[in-house]
Amino acid sequence: MEKTDISLHEMYKSILEGYLLTNSEHCLYEAQQFSRELIKENMSPEEMVNLHVTVVQELIPSLPPEVLATNELLLEVMVGYGLAYREHQSLRDRQKQLDSEFAVAAKMQQQLLPKDVPRVEPLDIGIKSVAASAVSGDYYHFNEDDQWHLGFAVADIIGKGVPAALCMSMIKYAMDSLPEQRLQPSALLENLNRVVEQNISSTMFITMIYGSYDLQNHIFHYSGAGHEPGFYYQATSDQFFDLETKGLVLGLTKKAKFQEYQAKVEIGDIIVLLSDGVTECRTESGFIERSEVMKLIRSYLHLSAQEIAENVYSDIEKLQNFQLKDDFTLMIIRRDV
Missing domain, CATH: 1.10.1240.30 (KaiA/RbsU domain)
Incomplete structure (x- = not known):
């Protein structure tokens, strides 16, 4: 011994x-x-x-x-x-290490997201983004230039954890490095697509919808990359329409092209951008229909944009017994005057 x-x-x-x-x-x-x-x-x-x-x-x-x-x-x-x-x-030690890594990734994500919602007349803007787990796969972005245009983006990273957080940082800095493309959503997505194709794993994908609002002429130009279609509420007809976009997810092929659309925005009209965690809400009886999401938004049209987003989230959270199955991001953009 x-x-x-x-x-x-x-x-x-x-x-x-x-x-x-x-x-x-x-x-x-x-x-x-x-x-x-x-x-x-x-x-x-x-x-x-x-x-x-x-x-x-x-x-x-x-x-x-x-x-x-x-x-x-x-x-x-x-x-x-x-x-x-x-x-x-x-x-247990490995789990502690993973928890620590997730905490770092979550903190990184919070630093990447916009600190404040733009306050730009004549728009009323609201945003609600909640992660289903420690680290979200959803990302949203605002940018404003000196030519009276305000940009909006909602993206969904098909992947979780630290890789998703790193991918999110790449998206943010890639978008920030392309200020000359902000007025052209299709061109911005084409540039971003090349960055993603060269820098992320083939097992990860990114969907995105990007729009640029012309604050002088009240025209919303937008383009999508395999992302969940948003909604457009037309005040004069009191009807909702789908914001249909066609385009491959980012990163599939370097030469992808993205079609651009536009909508004339009148007083009282609302643009709704979202992630599939809103429209693919899973309940005990299955997925809810897009029409049900429209009904929820309609029931809160008398409120501010932020209150609409908050209340719709609250209702969808209840439908899922207060346990989100997927990341939730809902952006409301309304022209007030």
């Missing part, structure tokens, strides 16, 4: 012998203190049981065979327990 093992052996033998002779609480206290020594020496549970069996046989050599047999059985149980315990500890 090594010196440390001999020391532990003698210490435990002295404690157990004293307890067998006196049955005193002081010996129990010594046993508790002895456990600290076991931790210091990183002794496993099965090693402690083996130490106990060895010391008992030294102190009571005339133990009945049945007792010796039970000790052998206990030792085998503790060998299995020790292996399982170490595996559990390893998994």
Whole structure:
């Protein structure tokens, strides 16, 4: 035996012998203190049981065979327990590491998202974005230039965790580096598509809808890359229409082209951009229809854009028993005057 093992052996033998002779609480206290020594020496549970069996046989050599047999059985149980315990500890340490990585990714995402919603007349803008788990796959973006145009983007990264957060940072900085394309949604998506195709794994995909609002002429230009169609509410007819867009998801092919659309926005009209976590709300009875989402938005048209987004989220959260199945992002853009 090594010196440390001999020391532990003698210490435990002295404690157990004293307890067998006196049955005193002081010996129990010594046993508790002895456990600290076991931790210091990183002794496993099965090693402690083996130490106990060895010391008992030294102190009571005339133990009945049945007792010796039970000790052998206990030792085998503790060998299995020790292996399982170490595996559990390893998994727990790994989980702590993953939780730490997710926390870093979540903090990174919060720093990437816009800090404030633009306050630009004549628009009333609201946004509600909630992650279904620690790290979201949804991203939204605003940008304003000096030519009276305001840009809006909603993206969905098909992938989670730290890779999604890193991909989100790439999208943000790629968009920020292309200010000259902000007035042309189709051109912006084409540039962004080339960046994504060159820099992300083939197992990850990004969908996006990007629109540019002309604040002087009240025309909304928009283009999509495989993203969930939004809605357009026309105040004069009191009707909702789909914001249909056609286009491949970002990153599939370097030469992808994206069609551009436009809508004339009148007073009271509303543009709704969203992620599929809104329209593909999963309940116990299945997915809700897009028409149900329109009904929810309609029921709150008398409120501000932010209140509309907040209330629709609250209703959809209730439909899912307060447990989101997918990331939720809803952007409301209304022309007030």
